[in-house]
Amino acid sequence: MIKFADLNLQIRDIKKEILNTISKTIDNSAFVGGENVKIFENNFKKDLNAKYCLGVANGTDALEIAIESLNLKKNSEVLVPVNTWISTAEAVIRNNLKVKFVDIDDNTYLISLDDIRKKITKNTSAIIPVHLYGYPCKMDEILKIAKKHKLKVIEDCAQAHFAEYKSKKVGTFGDVSCFSFFPGKNLGAMGDAGAIITNSKKIHTKCKMIANHGGLKKNSHIIIGRNSRLDNLQAGILNIKLKKLNFWTKQRIKNAGIYEKFLNQNKNIVLPVHESKSKHVYHLYVIKVKQRSKLIRFLNKNNIQTSIHYPKILSEVPALKKITGKNSIITAKQNSKKIISLPIGEHLNETQIKIICKLINKFYNHTT
Ligand SMILES: Cc1ncc(COP(=O)(O)O)c(C=O)c1O
Structure with a gap:
């Protein structure tokens, strides 16, 4: 049998290291927050050449939180490629914004630049290019369109860890970018996990607050937030897998x-x-x-x-x-x-x- 994915085989030479990090985390009981999370956020942002990384619970949360952090106009439209995993659209709707579907390019299967241009209205506030299948969208063109129409750009990089466009890693082009570490992804945890990448301190801080009950410290609730954190066990596993x-x-x-x-x-x-x-x-x-x-x-x-x-x-x-x-x-x-x-x-x-x-x-x- 030739399997579509084989996560068992993937980790055969790092299994000991993974068991070791799990054992250490059990010993020190730092399950939420903790050293592994900090190390992962640091290493991942460095690898991408980005300024900020925030670990969150999964890629769908990453999208939801990233969109919320941008304060887009109420009821405005967000351009979403019609060929993607449902999370990309869900995250828009859960933010009480409108999805406007954009057709795809026949050769790349990615969001069509021509159709983006056709779908923009006065009510459009953002575009979500999805680097689907691991292939980067034409980010220079997308950024040009976004600049012209004053649109925010949220990159969905859930399928494109370390993909590059013009020698620059995806996740570093838009205002904010989202990664999934679902087990079957190119970089996958052993459960759900995700991350939000940005070069903006303001966006990073806002995302951090949203994901941590509205504050940056314990018992501080400045805005209405939620709970979406990358846990220490998953971060420990991701640290080992990131090296591979x-x-x-x-x-x-x-x-x-x-x-x-x-x-x-x-x-x-x-x-x-x-x-x-x-x-x-x-x-x-x-x-x-x-x-x-x-x-x-x-x-x-x-x-x-x-x-x-x-x-x-x-x-x-x-x-x-x-x-x-x-x-x-x-x-x-x-x-x-x-x-x-x-x-x-x-x-x-x-x-x-x-x-x-x-x-x-x-x-x-x-x-x-
Ligand atoms: C394109 C795309 N966006 C978003 C997600 C959501 O990620 P997660 O499953 O970690 O919530 C996925 C994962 O399946 C995806 O493929």
């Missing part, structure tokens, strides 16, 4: 290269694009295919796990159906019927990727 992230990212890029080498002659498949100015970190390896259901069945029958990200675009999920403007979403809808995610994680070796390629090529040789 560059290596794991290289593995993912190498795996993508093998797919490209063995699938690029296949006319039934569209492979992911990667321009020279962008560093794709391949959280997911998404290809566009003909006869999708048949191919998935064939691969599954041959013990290859696959997935779809996402089978339904957000304008079609029941909770978001009421949002208007569905008719303007064309490209994302078409693509959602053709895309498939192949295994790409650092747990895979060259032989396994070659087996997957061979099977895909065999499938099309027989069916076309």
